[in-house]
Amino acid sequence: MRNPKIRPFEAHDYPAIAEVLQAAWPDEAQSVDRLREDDRHAPEIKWGRFVAELEGQMVGVAHYTQFEGMYHPQKFGVWVTVHPAFRSQGIGKALYRVVLEALQPHDPISILSTTREDQPQAMAWLKKLGYAEKMKYWESRLDVRNFDFASWAGKIEAVEAAGFQLKSLKELEADPQHRQKLYDLWLEARLDVPRPGELSEVRFEDYCKWVFESSYYLPEGHFVAVDPHTGQYVALSTLWKTDGDYLQTGLTGTRRAYRRKGLALALKLKAIKLAQTLGIREIRTGNESNNRAMLAINEALGFVKQPIWIDYLLTLREETPSPS
The missing domain is CATH 3.40.630.30 (Gcn5-related N-acetyltransferase (GNAT))
Known part of the structure; x- marks a missing residue:
């Protein structure tokens, strides 16, 4: 188990976050521009992001948000992504705990998360946390x-x-x-x-x-x-x-x-x-x-x-x- 430094996201983190996401999902295009645009939420949307670092290197990211077009003041989405080279070291669990703490003042009633069937470790982790399958879709x-x-x-x-x-x-x-x-x-x-x-x-x-x-x-x-x-x-x-x-x-x-x-x-x-x-x-x-x-x-x-x-x-x- 590693003890990462977890802190709130700052604007200068965008390039490092894009690198973590690209490493985790190499067949999906990730960019700073895309992240910035996705962060331009409507005023009512509550959201936040945290990053995990080991020895100054970003190794994971987690964020929570709400859904424009499916908005409910107490329903959220949460995603945790850890760089593949640093998985199974407790980093994802640490990020998830911080996100849940950040959500508590908003009194959430449900949390949505997503992964892909070729990520069995992530599927097993979500099920262990009490998540149940809601919907499936193909790309x-x-x-x-x-x-x-x-x-x-x-x-x-x-x-x-x-x-x-x-x-x-x-x-x-x-x-x-x-x-x-x-x-x-x-x-x-x-x-x-x-x-x-x-x-x-x-x-x-x-x-x-x-x-x-x-x-x-x-x-x-x-x-x-x-x-x-x-x-x-x-x-x-x-x-x-x-x-x-x-x-x-x-x-x-x-x-x-x-x-x-x-x-x-x-x-x-x-x-x-x-x-x-x-x-x-x-x-x-x-x-x-x-x-x-x-x-x-x-x-x-x-x-x-x-x-x-x-x-x-x-x-x-x-x-x-x-x-x-």
């Missing part, structure tokens, strides 16, 4: 450079022939209402996205900050289907920049009244075509394990499943129902 990856459009000939054209316009937000920026229309579509599409907690309200202003003020926003990669009869956006599929040589899929969804018309597939094909044009190596996406509709589309397109991610929930006490 799937598409080899963009070898994608063959011949098998999908006519799919985009068929949707356009039915009267729908398939546009990127870059093409729609001249419309002063394009942000509002995207937000309205997103509000409906998000209702069908599986998640480990209850939805909370997201104001239009906050949504615009998430999307349009993000340094990872890719307007030419945000595609929507437009019903020309109403001008309404009725389906979307989005691509986001990353700090790696891949693009990340955001939300793909269709308004309920417009389903089974091939809109989601056509938009994903538009996204793949853009990625090929940009010389992107890979597109990544995530789907809840029981979301067969979207999994089926991605499987057909050739996305390859990676080890499954698992959300674990620690229930500290039962939630008191709100008075009716």
Whole structure:
């Protein structure tokens, strides 16, 4: 057992934290810019971070936060990451104890954490702490450079022939209402996205900050289907920049009244075509394990499943129902 120095995070720690995360998750792009952007929370979000050092070297990091879009004042997420070279030395346990102490003034009723099935030590540790499986989801990856459009000939054209316009937000920026229309579509599409907690309200202003003020926003990669009869956006599929040589899929969804018309597939094909044009190596996406509709589309397109991610929930006490 080692006795690390654990202290609150400071702004100058970002580069060392990114190094720890990159070592722990080498197939995920980590960067100082990404960490800084993720730390720009809404005012109501309570969060904190602690780092562990041995002989001046950062060897672990832990943080707690709340979820914009799934906000509850007493529900939190906690993640503990230890550099692979320093695991099984009690560093993770020490960080976790400090985080729990920091949470106590906020009177938490539950804590969510996440790991991947190829991390059996982390899975066993969470279960030992009393966490129970809440939700599973796959990350799937598409080899963009070898994608063959011949098998999908006519799919985009068929949707356009039915009267729908398939546009990127870059093409729609001249419309002063394009942000509002995207937000309205997103509000409906998000209702069908599986998640480990209850939805909370997201104001239009906050949504615009998430999307349009993000340094990872890719307007030419945000595609929507437009019903020309109403001008309404009725389906979307989005691509986001990353700090790696891949693009990340955001939300793909269709308004309920417009389903089974091939809109989601056509938009994903538009996204793949853009990625090929940009010389992107890979597109990544995530789907809840029981979301067969979207999994089926991605499987057909050739996305390859990676080890499954698992959300674990620690229930500290039962939630008191709100008075009716």
